Amino acid sequence: MAKSNLDLVQECDRFPYYQDDPAAYTTHMKNYHSFRVKGYDLVLGYILNEVVDRFDWPKEFWTINPAERTVTLLGSTPAERNQAVAQTLATAVKQDRFEVLRGWRNELYPVFGPGGEFLLEMERCASPLFGIVSYGIHATAYVEDENGLRLWVPRRSKTKQTYPSMLDNTVAGGMSTGERPYECLVREAMEEASLPEDVVRANARAAGCVSYTYVRDNRAGGETDLVQPEVEYVYDIKLSADVIPKPNDSEVEEFCLLTVEETKEALARGEFKPNCAVVLIDFFIRHGLLTPENEKDFLEILTKIHRRLEFPTASHVTR
Amino acid sequence: MAKSNLDLVQECDRFPYYQDDPAAYTTHMKNYHSFRVKGYDLVLGYILNEVVDRFDWPKEFWTINPAERTVTLLGSTPAERNQAVAQTLATAVKQDRFEVLRGWRNELYPVFGPGGEFLLEMERCASPLFGIVSYGIHATAYVEDENGLRLWVPRRSKTKQTYPSMLDNTVAGGMSTGERPYECLVREAMEEASLPEDVVRANARAAGCVSYTYVRDNRAGGETDLVQPEVEYVYDIKLSADVIPKPNDSEVEEFCLLTVEETKEALARGEFKPNCAVVLIDFFIRHGLLTPENEKDFLEILTKIHRRLEFPTASHVTR
Numbered sequence: 001m002a003k004s005n006l007d008l009v010q011e012c013d014r015f016p017y018y019q020d021d022p023a024a025y026t027t028h029m030k031n032y033h034s035f036r037v038k039g040y041d042l043v044l045g046y047i048l049n050e051v052v053d054r055f056d057w058p059k060e061f062w063t064i065n066p067a068e069r070t071v072t073l074l075g076s077t078p079a080e081r082n083q084a085v086a087q088t089l090a091t092a093v094k095q096d097r098f099e100v101l102r103g104w105r106n107e108l109y110p111v112f113g114p115g116g117e118f119l120l121e122m123e124r125c126a127s128p129l130f131g132i133v134s135y136g137i138h139a140t141a142y143v144e145d146e147n148g149l150r151l152w153v154p155r156r157s158k159t160k161q162t163y164p165s166m167l168d169n170t171v172a173g174g175m176s177t178g179e180r181p182y183e184c185l186v187r188e189a190m191e192e193a194s195l196p197e198d199v200v201r202a203n204a205r206a207a208g209c210v211s212y213t214y215v216r217d218n219r220a221g222g223e224t225d226l227v228q229p230e231v232e233y234v235y236d237i238k239l240s241a242d243v244i245p246k247p248n249d250s251e252v253e254e255f256c257l258l259t260v261e262e263t264k265e266a267l268a269r270g271e272f273k274p275n276c277a278v279v280l281i282d283f284f285i286r287h288g289l290l291t292p293e294n295e296k297d298f299l300e301i302l303t304k305i306h307r308r309l310e311f312p313t314a315s316h317v318t319r
Numbered sequence: 320m321a322k323s324n325l326d327l328v329q330e331c332d333r334f335p336y337y338q339d340d341p342a343a344y345t346t347h348m349k350n351y352h353s354f355r356v357k358g359y360d361l362v363l364g365y366i367l368n369e370v371v372d373r374f375d376w377p378k379e380f381w382t383i384n385p386a387e388r389t390v391t392l393l394g395s396t397p398a399e400r401n402q403a404v405a406q407t408l409a410t411a412v413k414q415d416r417f418e419v420l421r422g423w424r425n426e427l428y429p430v431f432g433p434g435g436e437f438l439l440e441m442e443r444c445a446s447p448l449f450g451i452v453s454y455g456i457h458a459t460a461y462v463e464d465e466n467g468l469r470l471w472v473p474r475r476s477k478t479k480q481t482y483p484s485m486l487d488n489t490v491a492g493g494m495s496t497g498e499r500p501y502e503c504l505v506r507e508a509m510e511e512a513s514l515p516e517d518v519v520r521a522n523a524r525a526a527g528c529v530s531y532t533y534v535r536d537n538r539a540g541g542e543t544d545l546v547q548p549e550v551e552y553v554y555d556i557k558l559s560a561d562v563i564p565k566p567n568d569s570e571v572e573e574f575c576l577l578t579v580e581e582t583k584e585a586l587a588r589g590e591f592k593p594n595c596a597v598v599l600i601d602f603f604i605r606h607g608l609l610t611p612e613n614e615k616d617f618l619e620i621l622t623k624i625h626r627r628l629e630f631p632t633a634s635h636v637t638r
Contacts, residue, residue, distance in 0.1 A: 017627065180611075181612065182610075205606075206607040206609075207605055208621055209611070287526075291525035292499075292552050292635040293499060293635060295636065296435075298528065298636075299528060299530065300632075302527055302528055303625050303626065303627035306622050308338070308619075308622035308623065314618075315616070315617070315618075316612060317612060317617075
């Protein structure tokens, strides 16, 4: 059956809302421990109880409180915390405790405290185990000419670990510690779509962000039900018809220039990676292609794809 | 002191969030009764306790439960409910119980149940007393040429009941029962800015919506602290430099074509009506003028101006 746009959004923003059913929400929260850092009165992520049980938590690095369901990382500096996390993860990898850790990327994701204070970083593939917020960029390259608006859509490689063969956004990538959104966009545009830096700088425009709390399912690979709150800064890249994105590594199979109608059909068939669907829906709304008059769930969609996360988030302002 | 964009957003989206401080939120909610309709298990708005005390609630129309803090409207059809509300309001007007009711507009605002079911309607100026969601449209007309991007900004008349002399969006207006967003845009564009229908239809583009929960302050006129959740469908109207909006009634004093810098300065000085500031901030984000790199509160702003309201909302889809 064809998926509605709200179905697609709900596949991505899957975590419950307190306001929808306070009692059910409170019950649901018993499935998690909150991830904390000593000395800060705040929650940095939700760790599934099964994950808490399966980790070894060396006492010199961690305090686990089963009654309050908290996992508190000790250490008083980012360096101390990073070392504690790295060592804990190394043990888990050695013992092959988690499927998601088999996808080790050697990329570090930052965790922020209030006011964007840098608290620690951890290996990217471990972030869903801790339920921390991750940051990335998604860019939609498009052509708008006498043939109407058409979008450059890549298909992911069959051999990719996550979401093999699904459709994707033209350019997308995660932001490691210290990286800025625009910088990440420029880097990924070359790495994934062979778009040269000068073309990107001349044509890319920041257009907001989407945020949602994903809960991992089978398609993501590895353990399911892990919580993955995400912030994706979105960019539009308007290209002339003679600029053609090309795969630059083994991650992308091919790029196709799809009409809006073809893109909508592929969305309805569930061919897009879930968070790419969300970015396209945001693109369609901003470009007047989805309107209050033709999308019955207009308001629900817009609010869910701009979810206010319950964790401190980064500021990527250039000082 | 100059107001930040987040300050401006917070002047508009003033209602607390559960997730920020569950205990404080629960305490705060004791200030309100929930507005309900018999036969539906849902909350339609928040009524300040003082407002509950000051109204007469005829027993044939209403059930007040002080322990549960609920105000339930009886009647089993929209017609019955409308009559009950109209009669209750007429009594309050006659007795001059509320300042806000002195601004009677003879415009009816709809209230929706689950799935956009029409439940009742009430006089526009009474809606903040019941804390119901209201709907409107805001359009930003702009010129983008060799002189850069400039925005058509009207100044409200000195004699306007609400927010006199403040700056406004090019076109803005509330949607009465039965009205569709685009239709409302076309009507208001002529009424407020003398923009002919063909110019609007050729140049206006839907661009999403903003939603927030306003809490009335002095500038709104009448009782303060009333809750006013709002949805504003936003439109961009790109005009050539020779199309000049003009006041068409006594509500607007004049239109000025402001540069982005001039608009930002007027925002920082607090010259814009609060919800117009929010619409402009959304415009700046969508047009790449506010970015994650130059706006430190980027994410917090985007999520607050797309607040997920805790009440059922309308669907304005054309069937």
